[in-house]
Structure formats: structure tokens, C-alpha cells
Amino acid sequence: MRIPLCFLLLILFITGCHPDRFFLNKKDENRIEGFIMSHDLETVEITADNEFVLYEDALVSLRTLGLTQLVADFTVTLINGEGLTFYFRTVQNGFPEQPYIKFDYTTDACKVSENERLIVSVDSIKAKPKAPARIKIMNDGKLINITVDCDTVFYGKTELIATEFVLIRPNQNSRALLSGIFFNDVISINQEIRESIIYENTRKGIKQK
Amino acid sequence: MIIMKAKIILILGIILSTALSSCVSIMTRTETDVHTISERDTIFSYEQKNAPGNQDMGIVYPSSRTFKSERRLYQRDSIVERKYPDFIRLGVFESVGLIGTVSGESSYGTGMFGIFPDFINLKSDYSGDSGKLFSGGIYRIGVGEWRLRWFRDAANWTIGTSMIEFLIPSAKKQNTLSSIFPLYIRKRYYLREEIPYIALVPSLGIGWYPSQYVNLSGSIDIGSLGGLNLRAYAGFAAGLNSQEAYQVRMSNESDKSHTSVFPYFGLGISFLDFVNIVPETYKEWKDHEHSSWNIGLIQASLIAAGADSSAVAQNSETKLFTGFIFKIANASVALPILNNQLYLGTSLANFVVLGFGEWGIGILPFRVGYWQTIIADELSTEPFIEYNYYPSNFLHIGNRVNLRISDFLNLGLVMGFASGETSMGIGSDITSQYGAPISFSRAYFGISVGVSDRIFFPDELRYNR
Numbered sequence A: 001m002r003i004p005l006c007f008l009l010l011i012l013f014i015t016g017c018h019p020d021r022f023f024l025n026k027k028d029e030n031r032i033e034g035f036i037m038s039h040d041l042e043t044v045e046i047t048a049d050n051e052f053v054l055y056e057d058a059l060v061s062l063r064t065l066g067l068t069q070l071v072a073d074f075t076v077t078l079i080n081g082e083g084l085t086f087y088f089r090t091v092q093n094g095f096p097e098q099p100y101i102k103f104d105y106t107t108d109a110c111k112v113s114e115n116e117r118l119i120v121s122v123d124s125i126k127a128k129p130k131a132p133a134r135i136k137i138m139n140d141g142k143l144i145n146i147t148v149d150c151d152t153v154f155y156g157k158t159e160l161i162a163t164e165f166v167l168i169r170p171n172q173n174s175r176a177l178l179s180g181i182f183f184n185d186v187i188s189i190n191q192e193i194r195e196s197i198i199y200e201n202t203r204k205g206i207k208q209k
Numbered sequence B: 001m002i003i004m005k006a007k008i009i010l011i012l013g014i015i016l017s018t019a020l021s022s023c024v025s026i027m028t029r030t031e032t033d034v035h036t037i038s039e040r041d042t043i044f045s046y047e048q049k050n051a052p053g054n055q056d057m058g059i060v061y062p063s064s065r066t067f068k069s070e071r072r073l074y075q076r077d078s079i080v081e082r083k084y085p086d087f088i089r090l091g092v093f094e095s096v097g098l099i100g101t102v103s104g105e106s107s108y109g110t111g112m113f114g115i116f117p118d119f120i121n122l123k124s125d126y127s128g129d130s131g132k133l134f135s136g137g138i139y140r141i142g143v144g145e146w147r148l149r150w151f152r153d154a155a156n157w158t159i160g161t162s163m164i165e166f167l168i169p170s171a172k173k174q175n176t177l178s179s180i181f182p183l184y185i186r187k188r189y190y191l192r193e194e195i196p197y198i199a200l201v202p203s204l205g206i207g208w209y210p211s212q213y214v215n216l217s218g219s220i221d222i223g224s225l226g227g228l229n230l231r232a233y234a235g236f237a238a239g240l241n242s243q244e245a246y247q248v249r250m251s252n253e254s255d256k257s258h259t260s261v262f263p264y265f266g267l268g269i270s271f272l273d274f275v276n277i278v279p280e281t282y283k284e285w286k287d288h289e290h291s292s293w294n295i296g297l298i299q300a301s302l303i304a305a306g307a308d309s310s311a312v313a314q315n316s317e318t319k320l321f322t323g324f325i326f327k328i329a330n331a332s333v334a335l336p337i338l339n340n341q342l343y344l345g346t347s348l349a350n351f352v353v354l355g356f357g358e359w360g361i362g363i364l365p366f367r368v369g370y371w372q373t374i375i376a377d378e379l380s381t382e383p384f385i386e387y388n389y390y391p392s393n394f395l396h397i398g399n400r401v402n403l404r405i406s407d408f409l410n411l412g413l414v415m416g417f418a419s420g421e422t423s424m425g426i427g428s429d430i431t432s433q434y435g436a437p438i439s440f441s442r443a444y445f446g447i448s449v450g451v452s453d454r455i456f457f458p459d460e461l462r463y464n465r
Helices: A002-017 A185-209 B002-022 B278-282 B427-433
Strands: A021-024 A033-038 A045-046 A050-054 A060-063 A071-081 A085-088 A101-106 A110-114 A117-120 A132-140 A143-148 A151-157 A166-170 A175-185 B026-048 B066-085 B089-099 B134-147 B155-167 B177-180 B183-187 B189-192 B198-207 B211-225 B228-241 B258-275 B290-304 B323-332 B340-353 B358-363 B366-370 B372-375 B379-388 B393-404 B410-423 B440-455
Touching: A021 A050, A021 A166, A060 A175, A071 A085, A071 A101, A071 A110, A071 A185, A085 A132, A085 B177, A085 B258, A101 A132, A101 A143, A117 A151, A117 B393, A143 B183, A151 B211, A166 A175, A185 B393, B066 B410, B089 B155, B134 B258, B134 B290, B155 B198, B177 B211, B177 B228, B189 B340, B258 B323, B290 B340, B290 B379, B290 B410, B340 B440, B358 B379, B358 B393, B358 B440, B372 B393, B393 B440, B427 B440
Parallel strands: none
Antiparallel strands: A021 A033, A033 A060, A045 A050, A050 A175, A060 A166, A071 A132, A071 A175, A085 A101, A085 A166, A101 A110, A110 A117, A132 A143, A143 A151, B026 B066, B089 B134, B089 B258, B134 B155, B155 B177, B155 B183, B183 B198, B189 B198, B198 B211, B211 B228, B228 B258, B290 B323, B290 B440, B323 B340, B340 B358, B340 B366, B366 B379, B372 B379, B379 B393, B393 B410, B410 B440
16 A cells, blocks of 8 residues: 555656746635746746746746736836836737737836837836836726826727736846736726725715715 | 457457547647637617607707617627647557567567567467577557656656556566556657657656566667657666566466566567657647658458458358458558658558458558548548568558548448468467468458548648648
8 A cells, every 4th residue: 555655646746847837826716827938947936925026038927717807916126127018918829929018117117019019108107126016907898007006007998809818028137026916807896896886875875864 | 268358359449449539638738818809889879759740949949859879898708729739758559579688498589579479379378488589578558758847847857657567578477577557757868859759768667566666778769750669778677576466376486476687678669659849749739740641549341352251250141241350550651752642551460351261460561552632631542552471471452442530530441452371370369260371362342440540631741731
């Protein structure tokens, strides 16, 4: 009995390795599946359950399976360098040949492009080295909304099809810490907002009486 | 007894076919992407209800025109599935003829590649002979290897197993080491990274039941091409057979456990054995390159050859079908000449039974044919000439028309002519069923079925891409 058991454990131990895949928020309903797309697996360092560091030349894709109408929520701390780039409404397979929306978060400005066609450039919103910033990217039907802290970088429509993926790549000589990463269903978030408004109105109505 | 054996082989074949056709999860990695397409529709409705009669236009009068705007959001998901091979190696059968495992009179005599034994010696009480070069053999059924991503994803490591493995150093049964699902760790150093691949492969294997053993080996692997591989081995195996192990109980020294330690050299061949390099596991199945017109596990034909006595219906009055053709582990590898339609083929075993007493067996026959597609994706024909040299000696010329039902199943019509004899001794198991072999020379026609038999069409061949 001991030999088969040891054998089974040995197999489980050896086959457990899959170094280019990782998971964030493992106990969360919207578990995030990550895939290191860069050839060098060392360019991505997972530091906590929803935190990782991207080094130069890293390219990582994140997704929650089946979730395309989402709010992707990141706290980004640029450790050094010029910034990083988010790609969404694209897919990991065949990237970058697939169409995409690109969001550049740099120390010069924030820019949004669709297939390398610049849509907007906002000089007033910039990345500050070593300062955390909350970046939210929303896919809601044809609507996209990108905010940095409470400032809106872009709020508008696109004809690109919504996908599950958000790809992140640091710029040259850049390194960034991404923490507080959550992918939430935009429909349930809207529902929560709607319910909170109804609750607030009801509460006010009671007070008015 | 013979019928029992045939039934067991048939059942094992069906189980193997079923296992092969259902092992998608160990063969295939499926990636799914969801794309959500959003469409917004806004419907504007204008309606004007004019009341009959005059209207008082002198004062501000409400219009009867109504306007309705209805907004709708349609979203639909488009799910894309991509399927990739998820193995480094997957094979049905591997055989190695071993040299230098034993000296003296207990050499098994498995022959070249371990598949050319003296058929007369294939009986349970055979205890070996002297003067045999290939004294033992290694046999593996259902071999699989998958990528092992350790040491920071170091290249070309694999972890593998097989459904069952036999390491046979001699004809002494108690020395045979065997295990179900032994664990193998291999590392490949590729000398050539184009099909057919050439690699140096050191490996470490551990068997655990019913024998407990370690098998250290190194090999030069060439393949795969049409599922065929050639290997040259050098290795060392050491293990233990306990008193309860079946090979000890079957031996004439069943009262004690046995250790078995032997170095070996060997020449091996494997059939339906497919090897991928890592970049191929990132290429979708539909884009994969194929080298063969046909690869299959079983091709069986029921034939009418006009023999005096039927080998399939000996007691029946109806003797339309007098024999059968049974081929195991076929490969028809396309040659990149004459529009790639010429092919070289072989099988692990080829049984051509024209009638009672009129039959021949071919191990690793040499076949040349011409593959002609008649209707793309469906109908093809393959005239061929086949030389069977061991243990029977016969020439077989024929044609097979194939109707592809699925990737797994084909139906067909066969016709041909076979002529030759079996001069070597054949075990009594076979001769009692199909008669003592006499020389034969007959034409035949019949119907055939291919199970786990994949036919490829011109656009799937790598030479046509």
C-alpha cells in the first residue's frame, strides 16, 4: 500500500508545475486567471494573492473566465521607469495582431488608442513614480470608461468586441507593482448602484415624512 | 482455446480503441475565449391620430401626435474554442529487441526490434535457447509523455508512463520485470528539430507493480514519421519480483522472490507513436502537419477468394467469404514525389488468410502504393504492392477503395492477389485454427472496415502546405 501511495504523491508533486499560469483572488467568486506571455517567466513576480510585480519586458494577460462586461480595478504603483500599457478588448491568442484598445499610463500623460489610432491624450493625468494610483477600466457594452483615481481619462464608445482579457506590459526600463486587483461584473455593479440609489431615496423619503 | 485468445485480443482491441478515441483530455488542451458583441437598438415610433371633423384651430390645441422612443441593448457571446495537442509523446505500442541481457541457454530470441521471434517458440513452456543475438525485449503498450516544467521551465523535460511495460531479459519468466503505469522522466536533446526529429534521450524509470524496479537508459530516437519511430537503446535495469508476482507464480521457481539485474543494448521500433516538440503544442490541431495518407490501429477485411475450404465459416454451407485480412498498426507515409501520391507503408502485423490452410503472416511488411483521392474528404483509392518476408514469404498486390465515415472509422472495398508460402515453423495455436500452411496463389475481393483508422487528404499533408 505504501508503494502505490508514494508513487501517486510523486506523480502529483511532479505534474503540479505550470510556471506560466497563475491565479489571483483564488477564493473570490471572480477568480482571475493570469498567463505570463513574455518568454522570460522571471519578468512577472507574484507577491500576494492579488498582487504582482511586472519587470521590464514582461507581458501578462489577466482574465476572469466568461466575464466580458467588467470593471477591472487595479492599484498601480510605478516603481521606476516611464509607465505601463494596458490592452483590452483584445485576446491573448495571436496578440498583437488582434485589434485592441490601448491605454498608456505614463509619467508624461495618459493616452487611449484604438489599434494605434490615438483617441485621446490627457496631459493633466500622469503617473507619479512610487505613488499608488487606482486605475479602473470598464467594459460595458460598447461603452468604455477609464479612470485614474477619480479622474476620467476616457469615457466613450467603441465598435470593438468586448473580451475577457486585460493585458499589461511595462514600458522600457519600467517596473510596476499591481495590487488590489479585482475584476467585477459590470451588471452586478450597476445593480448594486441602482439598489443603493433606491435605498437612499427611500431613506430620504422616510426622513421627509 | 484459440477462440478464447481471439476474443481476448478483440476485446483488448476494442478497449484500446475506445481508450484512444476517448482520451481527448490527455491529448488535447482546449482554450476558450469569450467575445461579447453588443448592439444597441433605438426604436422611434411616431403616431398621429387625427380625430374626424373640424378642429378648433383658434386656440392652442394639443396635437394628437405621439412619439415613443424605445431603447434596447442586445448582447450575444461568441465563444471561440481552440484545441491544441497537449502531449510530447503518445504511442500505442513500442517494442525493443535487447542484446547482451543474458548469456547461456535462456536467450529468448525476440529478433530485430523485438518483433521477429521464432514463432515455433511462442508457447508458455519455452525456456530459451542459446545462440540468439536478441536475447530479450522491452515492450510498452499505451505510452504517453507530457511536458515537465520544472527547474524554472527547463527545456524538453517530460514525465511519462505507459499502460503496461515489460522488461524481459531472458526466457526465464521470473526475471521479467513488469509494471503497470511505470513513471518515466526523460530529457530530450534534439539533434534535428524538423520532422523526423532526432534526439538523444536519457531517462529514468521506476516500476512499482507487480515488479519494483529502476530502469536507467539512454537512447537515440528518430521519428516520428507517420507514427513510426526507430530507437537505439543502452541501459541498465534492476528490480525485484516478489513471490506473489504473476511472473514468479508462472515460473518453475515460484517458491521464492527473484531479483533481476541486467545491462542492455537494444534496437526498437514503435507504431502509432506520435512525438511533438514544444512549439507544436502551441499549434492548433487543425493547423498540424501530417506526413501520411493513412495511419490506423486496425484494418479488417472479410474476403472471398474461392478457396476450397473456408477459414472463417468452416462448418457453414455458405462459403462466400473464405478468409480475411487483418492489419494492425498501419502507416502509409507519403513520399514527396509524384505529387506526393506515392507512399511507403508498413504494419506491425499483417494476416492474409485466403482460406483454410492458405494463409500468410507478415511482420513489418514492405508496402508501396499510390494514393488517389476520388472525392475530397470522402472517397479515395490505394493500389499497392506489398512484400511480406517474415514469418511467411508472400507477395500481395491489391487495391482498397476507402470511404471515410469519420476520423475514427472507414469502410471500404478490397480486391487483390496474394501468392506465397510459409516455410518457417508456426505455433500450433495458429495452425490448428487456420490449417497447416500450404503455398497459395489466389485472387480475392471483399469488404473492409478500418477502426481507429485515420485517412488524410491532400490539403492536410505537410508537403502541400
